[in-house]
Amino acid sequence: MRLTPFIDELPVPSVLKPQWKNTHGTYYEVSMTEFRQSLHSELPDTTVWGYQGNYPGPTIEVESGETVWIKWINSLPSKHLLPIDHTVHGAHRDVPDVRTVVHVHGACVEWESDGYPEAWFTRGFAETGRFFRKEIHQYANCNPASTHWYHDHALGITRLNMYAGLVGFYLIRNSRERAMNLPSGKYDVPLMIQDKKLNADGSLYYPRQPEQPVAGLDVSIVPEFFGDTLLVNGKVHPCLRVEPRKYRFRLLNAANSRFFRLKLDSGQLMYQIATDDGLMKQPVGVTEILLSPAERADVIIDFSNLQGQKILMTNDAPVPFPDGEPVDESTGRVMQFQITLPLSHIDTSVIPARLAPFHKISERAASQVRLLTLDDATDRYGRERLLLNQRGWEAPVTETPKFGTTEIWSLINTTADSHPIHLHLVHFQILDRRDFDVEAFKKEKKIYYTGPVLPPDPQECGWKDTIRADPRQVTRIIVHFSTFTGLYVWHCHMLEHEDYEMMRPYLILR
Numbered sequence: 001m002r003l004t005p006f007i008d009e010l011p012v013p014s015v016l017k018p019q020w021k022n023t024h025g026t027y028y029e030v031s032m033t034e035f036r037q038s039l040h041s042e043l044p045d046t047t048v049w050g051y052q053g054n055y056p057g058p059t060i061e062v063e064s065g066e067t068v069w070i071k072w073i074n075s076l077p078s079k080h081l082l083p084i085d086h087t088v089h090g091a092h093r094d095v096p097d098v099r100t101v102v103h104v105h106g107a108c109v110e111w112e113s114d115g116y117p118e119a120w121f122t123r124g125f126a127e128t129g130r131f132f133r134k135e136i137h138q139y140a141n142c143n144p145a146s147t148h149w150y151h152d153h154a155l156g157i158t159r160l161n162m163y164a165g166l167v168g169f170y171l172i173r174n175s176r177e178r179a180m181n182l183p184s185g186k187y188d189v190p191l192m193i194q195d196k197k198l199n200a201d202g203s204l205y206y207p208r209q210p211e212q213p214v215a216g217l218d219v220s221i222v223p224e225f226f227g228d229t230l231l232v233n234g235k236v237h238p239c240l241r242v243e244p245r246k247y248r249f250r251l252l253n254a255a256n257s258r259f260f261r262l263k264l265d266s267g268q269l270m271y272q273i274a275t276d277d278g279l280m281k282q283p284v285g286v287t288e289i290l291l292s293p294a295e296r297a298d299v300i301i302d303f304s305n306l307q308g309q310k311i312l313m314t315n316d317a318p319v320p321f322p323d324g325e326p327v328d329e330s331t332g333r334v335m336q337f338q339i340t341l342p343l344s345h346i347d348t349s350v351i352p353a354r355l356a357p358f359h360k361i362s363e364r365a366a367s368q369v370r371l372l373t374l375d376d377a378t379d380r381y382g383r384e385r386l387l388l389n390q391r392g393w394e395a396p397v398t399e400t401p402k403f404g405t406t407e408i409w410s411l412i413n414t415t416a417d418s419h420p421i422h423l424h425l426v427h428f429q430i431l432d433r434r435d436f437d438v439e440a441f442k443k444e445k446k447i448y449y450t451g452p453v454l455p456p457d458p459q460e461c462g463w464k465d466t467i468r469a470d471p472r473q474v475t476r477i478i479v480h481f482s483t484f485t486g487l488y489v490w491h492c493h494m495l496e497h498e499d500y501e502m503m504r505p506y507l508i509l510r
């Protein structure tokens with residue numbers, strides 16, 4: 001589908017209103033439903049799934065430390081919008097097709113409310129997965145001010161539920177950040193970037209089969225999904241009319257598998273102020289920002305003195321990343337900023353020279369080093385099946401950090417693609433990356449490094465919950481397990497990988 005770009009205004013999701021709020025906390029109810037919504041003015045409306053009748057769902061805004069309860073309500077039809085592969089883990093014929101469970105990505109949360117993939121529930125909680133514990137989830141929000149997001153996480157169909165539209169922003173704010181005088185209010189705009197394929201009748205297209213169809217299967221999971229059209233906040237190639245002043249944008253890659261490498265065609269700098277889990281030590285001026293699925297970066301863009309101009313946000317990340325196909329005209333453009341609004345008042349917001357204290361965790365603090373491989377395997381249909389540490393989802397738990405300890409996880413990527421690895425609950429720091437000899441490793445199970453130690457990119461110097469593990473490299477992260485105990489997950493955030501079977505449970509022991 002070729003649709004005229006930059007004719008539709010960027011939608012900004014509304015902020016969710018609570019059912020009630022008192023000194024103990026705040027209670028929300030959020031329904032998931034199927035409805036029709038316009039993704040582009042030249043297309044008929046699209047049937048999507050969303051929260052509170054919106055895709056993306058309403059933005060949930062909370063304070064650091066505020067206790068929040070959310071009743072997530074499944075009011076979806078019993079038939080799925082998209083083709084289900086019943087051969088992948090957790091999606092066999094013995095479970096209902098339409099299952100949901102909500103994960104707040106980046107959340108500091110008890111395990112029973114984390115959105116464990118087997119804690120799914122159906123309409124009216126009629127059926128539930130074996131790890132379902134409660135209808136009302138409780139969030140501690142023991143995080144600094146940060147850009148988080150919520151999305152579906154049901155085992156074996158996460159890629160379909162999220163593609164259908166079950167995604168939204170979850171922003172944590174606090175007085176410390178408010179005192180910094182960053183661009184705020186209508187000058188603080190979240191941007192959720194995704195790719196999709198749309199049929200001429202407006203309906204969502206998701207493949208029933210890979211390019212080489214799998215013999216014997218009506219529907220088969222694909223190795224990765226890459227759409228030919230980019231959307232921001234649920235609108236195809238939108239435009240945003242802005243004032244000639246500074247804006248804060250919260251960039252989120254919410255695509256199934258596509259990486260985005262974002263630039264402005266004006267060549268100007270974006271001042272990154274936050275990573276996945278909060279403000280950085282100091283702002284970093286960058287001309288491009290690479291975001292793998294689920295990564296976030298908050299940036300300040302200054303449109304001062306650019307009155308009347310139009311600035312394009314472009315993307316040039318190959319798919320799969322990093323050695324795949326280049327982008328085309330459609331996937332190479334994200335959205336347009338039109339500096340056409342009059343300045344409503346003098347811009348007094350600032351880009352502070354210092355943002356937040358940040359202390360590097362010392363490697364010596366680690367009591368355990370885990371060597372964890374990212375592996376290619378093949379299933380009984382001859383399809384690629386990606387694994388973590390040679391194990392699938394059903395294998396017994398092997399990562400069992402003790403509460404209060406610090407660990408180094410060495411992610412040994414033996415595959416040809418980059419994988420965004422996400423750990424639930426915790427926030428970590430990246431130590432370094434280093435090339436190694438994959439063939440020798442496969443033969444001898446020993447790591448022979450073939451390159452120098454590479455420090456994290458400037459844009460990664462902060463708290464992270466999702467990190468690129470690049471091909472033929474060992475990526476080391478350092479993690480402190482200090483907020484909750486219980487059963488969580490770690491996984492690749494390319495959703496087609498996560499669903500098959502690049503996801504593992506991990507257990508934080510008391």
Ligand SMILES: [Cu+2]
Pocket residue numbers: 386418419420492493494497498502
């Ligand atoms: Cu992956």
